[in-house]
Amino acid sequence: MKLRSITKRFGALTALDHVDLDIEPGKTTVLLGPSGSGKSTLLRSINLLEKPDEGTLDFGGGPIEVSQRLSDQRIREIRRHSTMVFQQFNLFPHLTALQNVTLAPVKSRGMAKAEARERGIEALTRVGLAEKVGSYPSRLSGGQQQRVAIARALALSPDYLLFDEPTSALDPELAAEVIAVLSSLASEHRTLVVVTHSLQFARSVADRLVFLEEGKILFNGDPERFFNSEDERLKRFVSVVGSV
Template sequence: MSAAEGLGPRRFIKIEGLTKCYGSHVVFENINLDVHKGEVLAIIGPSGSGKSTLLRCINFLETPDAGKIIVDGIGVDADDRIDQAQCRRLRSKVGMVFQSFNLFPHLSVIDNIVLPQRRVLGRSKVDARDRGMQLLDRVGLADKADSYPARCSGGQQQRIAIARALALDPEVMLFDEPTSALDPELGLEVLAVMRELARSGMTMLVVTHEMSFAENVSENVLIMAEGKILEHGPAREVMRNPRHERTQRFLKAVTDR
């Protein structure tokens, strides 16, 4: 596969025919999706529709059973024998933030950000700490550098997790329901950081139940249900005038709560 196969001038992520199964259970099948450089795509839908698994397949935390994924010209084809070196190159482009913060409790906040840089990028301790402090300042937590995660609120820990992901200089950020484990006020802290990332031009795919974020921050919304893409288009158009009956039921349920 050539480096730019199937990529248009601004197309940054291309997914073709992506399929994932667990035994006889089909999580999703034949997913096709393009994401442009700098785009913020919100992925919403009922639980169990395959949203989180889709994100995990994009950076090969889960191995898809079929299909192609191309990120910034680096392609991996699950229909062939997966090239692990190519897979690592693709992963180096992608940062991910999970529902749980996954911080090392025995390391200080700054060391949680320094360690991945040294292990993955080979940065010196000084350079990694400088980068870590820049990012902690960016997420409003420079004063927490020498604290331990247990001394930080849930919202602060999630912002630290975002700083840790950014420290590896990804081209794309994947967010898997980053506010779902937080109470509403702490969730707002995290959403503020994500809005700043969106304004800075970061390409982002966000699985979320935050309907305001989906409509007002993301350019496009993708709605999944039962392993299929039901609708995909401009955020306000999809959110305010859904065409599919299943989409209408889902949006009515979340807005009526």
């Protein structure tokens, strides 16, 4: 996937300033940066949850000019490429874990219920929740609820899995559960794009690190080069975030 000259403004604030980024298939790309740097806006631009004011997206079929008026069908086609996992789990409290996972494949993709159930059980097993298929969210820990959200994304078989600070609402022990699942998915060479403040995850799992500040990319490259950089801005960020 290629993003070119992606620009997003909120009034007088330029959240993204002509950002260029290639997302390599089968790799894990981690987006880092201080609060307000534009990393979540960039992530949400990939599936048009935030519609950029300028720029193009290319999923392999040629560049799509995102500033033009896109039909609802075209937006749905773009969103089929990726699935987002948010900070909050956004599970339906009246549905079981399995029902939460199978809802989107049936409703938005027209999948047969039997196939969706099979995929759902497989996805929940994949995230270590095979025994929780019939559990309601209120009976699950925060880490388990986030793993259900990941299973829900997996059940849609997207080209790109997008994670917006998936552990920020969890305490360290529960966050470790989710990070273990993400690490396992990365080892399978799925294409992940992850916004996180976890330098441990970034160092151990990322194939590529992208550091943003004030809507611009200041670093895009190998994790070891990032963590060993002599750039004062990067050193300060690692020192401050790493000590939290």
